[in-house]
Structure formats: C-alpha cells, structure tokens
Amino acid sequence: MTSEPLLAADKLNQDPRLAEAKKLILDAVAEHQKTLVSVRPPRPELAASYEQMLEQFGSIRGGKTFFPYLGSGLGNGPFVELADGSVKLDLITGIGVHGYGHSHPRLINAGIDAALSDTVMQGNLQQNTSSCDIVKLLTDVAxxxxxxxxxxxxxxxxxxxxENSLKMAFxxxxxxxxxxxxxxxxxxxxxGLAQVTDKAKYRVGLPDTIAVDYVPFFDENNPEKSIAYAVRRMKYHIDRFPGKHAALWMELVQGEGGYYEGNTEYFKALIExxxxxxxxxxxxxxxxxxxxxxPYAFQHFGxxxxxxxxxxxxxxxxxxxLFTDEYAPQPGLISQTFTGSTWAIMAAHAIVSGLIENGNFGPAGKNVRFNQYFSKGLQAIGEKYPGSISGPHGVGGMVAFTPFDGTPEIASELVKRLYHAGLMSFMAGGSPSRVRFLLPLGCIDESHIDLACQIIENVVAEMDN
Ligand SMILES: Cc1ncc(COP(=O)(O)O)c(C=O)c1O
Known part of the structure; x- marks a missing residue:
C-alpha cells in the first residue's frame, strides 16, 4: 500500500493532471519538431524583419553578434530553427552549452518540473531540495x-x-x-580571470589584478622535452617568488587555446x-x-x-x-544572491545522469565513438582536398581541425561559410587558428556527423578553387 504524501509539493507532483499536461506539451513539441530534420535556408519573406531585429539587437547590445543568429525558440536535437526560417545543424552548441541539443524532451521535462518548483532562481538563504540533489550527484561522481x-x-x-576556486586557494x-x-x-x-587567461587582447585597458606566471603547455610533438622544460620553468618561478604561489591553474584540454591536450605524465610532473x-x-x-x-577530465587523465x-x-x-576539506572557505568568503535558476539546477541533474545512463563515458563510450567517427570523416575530406584540413584534434566531444594555412582569416572565413551552408562551428586558437566543434553529446548520432561532413566537404571544395 502506498502512503499518502506528506508534502503539498509531492501531492502536486503526483497529480495526474500534471502528467497529462506534460504529455500534451511533449506531444505538441514532438509534432512541431517533425519539420526540423535537416538544414534549410532562410525564408525570403522573413528576411527584412529578421534583418531589422538583428540590427536593433546589435545596436542595443553595443555591437553585432558574430553570427547573424536569432533562434525562433524551437529545435529538434542538433537542429535549430532561426527566426528567419532557416534551420542549422548546431555542432557548436553555444560554445558547449546545449549538450542535449535543442528542445530536447528530457530538458523540457526538467523545465516543467522547475516551473512548478516555486522560485525562478535559487541562492541566498533559500534553496530547494533540487540543489541538494545536484551537489550530491556532482560530488558522488567526482x-x-x-x-x-x-x-x-x-x-x-x-x-x-x-573566481570562487581562486578565492578558496588564496x-x-x-x-x-x-x-x-x-x-x-x-x-x-x-x-581576475582576464589576468589568468593568457591572451593580451582580452585584458587591453584593464588594471592588473592577480600576478600570473606561465609555464609552457604540453607539446605532443616533443613530449619529454616539453615536460622537462615546463617543470624547469615552474621551479624557476617558484625560486623567484618563494612561498608566493597559491595555485597551479590547469586547463587539461585547452579549449579557446585551440584544442590542445595535455597528458598524465605532464600534469603529474607539475602537480608534484x-x-x-x-x-x-x-x-x-x-x-x-x-x-x-x-564525466570529469581529471578522471580521464588519472x-x-x-x-x-x-x-x-x-x-x-x-x-x-568542487573542493576538498582542506580548501573549505571560511564563513563570509563565498556567497551569492543566485546559485542558479531552478531550471538550470534541475537540467544539470537530467544532463549529467542522462549522459552516464546513456553510455557516453568509458573507453568505448559514445563520446569517444563520435570523436572517432567525425575525425575519420574530416580526414577523408583532407585526403580528397590536400592541404585543406589537417588534424583533426581534440578529445571526445571536442573536435577541431586546422583549415588550409591556419590563419585566423581563413578559419573565420570557413566558419562563416559553413554557417551560411547550414552548419554551426567556431574558431579556436591563434597560430594556427582552428575550426572547432562542441558536439551535442546527448542527442547526436552518426547521420548528423555525416551531414556535417557533407557540408564541410562542399564548402572546402568551394574554397579550394
Ligand atoms: C576553460 C574555460 N574556463 C572558463 C570559462 C568561462 O566560463 P563562462 O563564460 O561561463 O564565464 C570558459 C568559457 O569559455 C572556458 O572555456
């Protein structure tokens, strides 16, 4: 015999009208998503109003967006509809945010639950049980x-x-x-972080805040030498400023830097x-x-x-x-009005548990398989059009290649042409500049990668002429 729930909230969640309403919503979404199954160009009749919206948006925000992109509010897996009626294959996912693609039922479900969970945001003084659930999941997995x-x-x-991690370390x-x-x-x-980020352009005009000393990143073409050199540089900085370093900042796979991967030996040598x-x-x-x-790259690298x-x-x-006992902050150091929106918190649980349950991890998991499949496709294009694609680089859901001579101009040109042909990617790195993808790992399959490769091949062929 099931006992009557004690909480009004639980009674609400178990109300059959909610289940019915959710089903109706998800059915309606599924029906309207049916038309979003491949890329398509903008609708001419929407061109003028779309252009006007973009102009207005760019002017109010103080500068145009990189892509002329305004979403309509509906997508289907890796496909997203824009307000000009076009449909894009989104393999950049807001630079890594939309891991379940667009309008995914798993996240809509989380969103409905969140909308019925009292508050829009959680944070200071008042958090819901969903905050407990996500911190438990994140630390258990970690x-x-x-x-x-x-x-x-x-x-x-x-x-x-x-910022919070640096404050705890300091x-x-x-x-x-x-x-x-x-x-x-x-x-x-x-x-603070503009100082840690090793890109002068991103701190033009800013005051110095944190003093940062750099050690060279791992060089896969020269592994042993690069490890020895990085260790020497680190010791040099420590000798120069004894007792003055609070933290070693490690980005294990460099993202914006161009999809460069370190290795365990390199990290361990510096960690020691x-x-x-x-x-x-x-x-x-x-x-x-x-x-x-x-789930965590520190686990991937042991x-x-x-x-x-x-x-x-x-x-x-x-x-x-996430932090160990040793780095627990003293009261007053870390606090915020917002820790997250209720939907973000509930979606986090749905995403992390979903990827674990759906076989994304492990040496032969989907993350690795999609990477290998995409890399193979890119290699084949590189062979067909010599000099057009080198690499590919990256690990798991991070895939990149160096286009042609690897100048920033050519990478940007390719990314823009891919966009107009229906595929969303972005640049990374400097010299060389690369074209990168952050795959929607929760919803993608091989057919989407085939379509991406077809679009890339067409655009590369055009540029190769
Ligand atoms: C490695 C890394 N750290 C930090 C950030 C900053 O994150 P956010 O843009 O959410 O502040 C990014 C964003 O691209 C990142 O790639």
Whole structure:
C-alpha cells in the first residue's frame, strides 16, 4: 500500500493532471519538431524583419553578434530553427552549452518540473531540495575513483566558479598571492580571470589584478622535452617568488587555446612540484566537463588523487566549484544572491545522469565513438582536398581541425561559410587558428556527423578553387 504524501509539493507532483499536461506539451513539441530534420535556408519573406531585429539587437547590445543568429525558440536535437526560417545543424552548441541539443524532451521535462518548483532562481538563504540533489550527484561522481572532492558550491557562470576556486586557494594559502598557469589558457573574463587567461587582447585597458606566471603547455610533438622544460620553468618561478604561489591553474584540454591536450605524465610532473610547495591544484573543467571518457577530465587523465579544486560549467547549465576539506572557505568568503535558476539546477541533474545512463563515458563510450567517427570523416575530406584540413584534434566531444594555412582569416572565413551552408562551428586558437566543434553529446548520432561532413566537404571544395 502506498502512503499518502506528506508534502503539498509531492501531492502536486503526483497529480495526474500534471502528467497529462506534460504529455500534451511533449506531444505538441514532438509534432512541431517533425519539420526540423535537416538544414534549410532562410525564408525570403522573413528576411527584412529578421534583418531589422538583428540590427536593433546589435545596436542595443553595443555591437553585432558574430553570427547573424536569432533562434525562433524551437529545435529538434542538433537542429535549430532561426527566426528567419532557416534551420542549422548546431555542432557548436553555444560554445558547449546545449549538450542535449535543442528542445530536447528530457530538458523540457526538467523545465516543467522547475516551473512548478516555486522560485525562478535559487541562492541566498533559500534553496530547494533540487540543489541538494545536484551537489550530491556532482560530488558522488567526482569522488567515485578516489578524489577527495567532497564539497560543491553552485554558481551561475564558469567565471564565477573559477573566481570562487581562486578565492578558496588564496585564502587557504595566504599570504601567497600569485598563480601559475599554462600558456594559451582561457579562464574567463572577470577582472581576475582576464589576468589568468593568457591572451593580451582580452585584458587591453584593464588594471592588473592577480600576478600570473606561465609555464609552457604540453607539446605532443616533443613530449619529454616539453615536460622537462615546463617543470624547469615552474621551479624557476617558484625560486623567484618563494612561498608566493597559491595555485597551479590547469586547463587539461585547452579549449579557446585551440584544442590542445595535455597528458598524465605532464600534469603529474607539475602537480608534484605544486604539492611540494603547498600550491593548490585547480582543474578548470568549464569546457571539458562531460566530454572525455569520464564525466570529469581529471578522471580521464588519472589525476583523482591530485586535484584540490575543480570547476565545471557550460554543459552542466548550473556551474560549480568542487573542493576538498582542506580548501573549505571560511564563513563570509563565498556567497551569492543566485546559485542558479531552478531550471538550470534541475537540467544539470537530467544532463549529467542522462549522459552516464546513456553510455557516453568509458573507453568505448559514445563520446569517444563520435570523436572517432567525425575525425575519420574530416580526414577523408583532407585526403580528397590536400592541404585543406589537417588534424583533426581534440578529445571526445571536442573536435577541431586546422583549415588550409591556419590563419585566423581563413578559419573565420570557413566558419562563416559553413554557417551560411547550414552548419554551426567556431574558431579556436591563434597560430594556427582552428575550426572547432562542441558536439551535442546527448542527442547526436552518426547521420548528423555525416551531414556535417557533407557540408564541410562542399564548402572546402568551394574554397579550394
Ligand atoms: C576553460 C574555460 N574556463 C572558463 C570559462 C568561462 O566560463 P563562462 O563564460 O561561463 O564565464 C570558459 C568559457 O569559455 C572556458 O572555456
């Protein structure tokens, strides 16, 4: 015999009218999604109003968007409808955010549950049980092969998760006030993180905030030498500023930097020096989370025993800083009005548990299989049009290639042409510049990758002439 729920909220959730309403909503969405199954060009009759909306949006926000993109509000897996009537194959997913593609029933379900969960946002003083559920899931998964990341603080952006991790590291290792980071890393755009990010252009006109010393990133063409050199550089910085480094900042697979992957030996060599010198090891997984063979990239590289703080974002919707007992902040250091929207928090649970249940992880999981399948397709195009595509690079759900001579101009030109042909990608890196993809791992299949390769081949053929 099932007992009567004690909470009014549980009674509401079990009300058969809700189940019926959800079914009606999902059926309606499914019906209208049926037309969004391939790419298509804009509708001429919408061109003028669309152009006007874009102009107005660009002018109000203070600059045009990179793509002339305004979504209509409906999609179907990796396909998304724009307000000009076109349909794009979205393999960049808002630079890694829409891991379940567009209008996915799993996330609509989470959204309906969220809309019925009282508040739009959660945060200071008042959080719901859904916050408990997600921090439990994130820490359980993080600790499953030996990491000590028992704690998790939610937040609204990758940059805030990173800021919080730095604050915890600085506080624990006070008065150390410097950071060691990898060359070409990207950490975010706050005043603090603009200093950690190794790109001068992103801090033009900003005051100096954190002092950062850089060590060269792993060079796959010269593994042993590059490891020895990075260790030497790290020791050099430590000798120069003894006791002054609070954190070693690690982006395990460089995203914005161009999809460069480190390896376990490289990371372990630097971590050893960090821990000998009481330097916190922080892994910035804002871009890598859920994209490698394991939910966390530190697990993929076997660094479970080594990381002190880990940050996640993008695909998880709600962002978070995970930390060990040792780095727990003192009261007052970390607090925010918003830890996340209720939908982001509930969607995070649906996404992370969904990817685990649906076989995305493991050495032969979907993340690896999609990477291999896409890489093969790209290689075949490169062979057919020599000099057009080199690589491919990246790991799991992060795929990139160097187009033609790898100049920023050619990469940008290709990305724009792909967009107009119906495929969404983006640039990464500097020299060389690459074209990259962040796959919607929860909804993609091989047929979508075939279509992407067909579009890339057509555009490459055009540019090869
Ligand atoms: C590795 C990494 N860290 C931090 C960030 C910043 O995240 P957000 O844009 O959510 O602040 C990004 C965003 O691209 C990132 O790729």
């Amino acid at each position: 600790c499953e092969s030996g990491a000590g990341l028992k704690h998790c603080f939610l937040t609204t952006s990758g940059a805030m998760a990173n 506080q624990k290792n006070h008065p150390a006030n410097r950071v060691i980071a990898f060359t070409h890393c990207f950490a975010g755009r706050t005043l 020096v960090a821990h000998e010198n009481n330097i916190a090891v922080i892994a910035d997984e804002v871009q890598t989370f859920c994209r490698t063979t394991r 660094l479970d025993q080594d990381v002190d703080l880990v940050t996640i974002g993008k695909i998880s919707q709600v962002c978070a800083t």
